[in-house]
Amino acid sequence: MKKILVAALAALTATASAQQLPGAHPYYLHALTDLRSARWFLYHQSGDAKVYAGEDEGIREIDAAIGELKRAAIDDGKDLNDHPQVDVKDHGSRLLKAMENLKQAHADADHEEDNPQVQGLKHRIMDHIDKAEHAAGVAHQQWLDEMKR
DSSP states (O other): OHHHHHHHHHHHHHHHHHHHSOOOOHHHHHHHHHHHHHHHHHSOOTTOSOOOHHHHHHHHHHHHHHHHHHHTTOOOOOOTTOOOOOOOOSHHHHHHHHHHHHHHHHHHHTSOOOOGGGHHHHHHHHHHHHHHHHHHHHHHHHHHHHHHO
16 A cells, blocks of 8 residues: 555656646747748749749758757757648749748747747747748849849
8 A cells, every 4th residue: 555655646746747847839849840841932943943042041041940949959850851732833932932931930939938048049040030031032022023024
């Protein structure tokens, strides 16, 4: 009887202490998924007549943001080249989809952070996402300008 009581107490203590540990950052995981999707949309697809500098810059910034997320040890282990099953053959449409995913990643990463140790990390992630958004917007504007000619 004493052994059962001790075992039950130990299990209860382990459960209580596990609940006190900070959980994963679910919004960061959502941001990670959005960043990977945006990266795929910016990645040079076969048949692209031209590659815009903003696409390469956007990919570099997305990779940097993903790297910061990995430093937070919240990566879910998916491949960086994993991409959504979306049929977007038009270059301009892909750039718009990348911009949409980056906007969503920004919203996901911008949730309130209650862990003061990762405040700087959050700001670096947001900075990289903002730069990637800007680069994708520049690439899209260049594409639009070319289509008008």
